[in-house]
Amino acid sequence: MTPDPSPHQIEVEQKIRAHEAAMAxxxxxxxxxxxxxxxxxxxxxxxxxxxxxxxxxxxxxxPDVQKRLxxxxxxxxxxxxxxxxxxxxxxxxxxxxxxxxxxESERLRREKAGAPWA
Numbered sequence: 201m202t203p204d205p206s207p208h209q210i211e212v213e214q215k216i217r218a219h220e221a222a223m224a225x226x227x228x229x230x231x232x233x234x235x236x237x238x239x240x241x242x243x244x245x246x247x248x249x250x251x252x253x254x255x256x257x258x259x260x261x262x263p264d265v266q267k268r269l270x271x272x273x274x275x276x277x278x279x280x281x282x283x284x285x286x287x288x289x290x291x292x293x294x295x296x297x298x299x300x301x302x303x304e305s306e307r308l309r310r311e312k313a314g315a316p317w318a
Contacts, residue, residue: 216309220301233290240279
């Protein structure tokens with residue numbers, strides 16, 4: 201029969217659970233930012249395609265149409281690049297959050313077990 205956990209161990213276990221929940225929330229929040237960027241990227245891409253279709257209907261030979269189509273293509277490329285960079289940033293942020301959370305969880309587990317802090 202195992203002894204009942206001490207109040208300190210119970211408190212530390214609650215801290216561990218709260219910390220892990222907070223980490224999951226932080227990673228989810230960062231992931232939502234990435235999802236929003238992806239949605240924005242898709243919206244800009246769809247908009248560019250609509251302008252391409254409209255340009256063909258108006259006549260791509262017209263200088264004004266060519267100029268505006270080029271601007272929409274450039275915007276599409278730029279937003280695509282930003283979305284890619286944002287995705288890389290989000291991945292790195294999630295790694296940092298997980299790493300810090302794992303270190304803190306390990307520290308709390310050692311505290312719960314009565315081991316000295318590192």
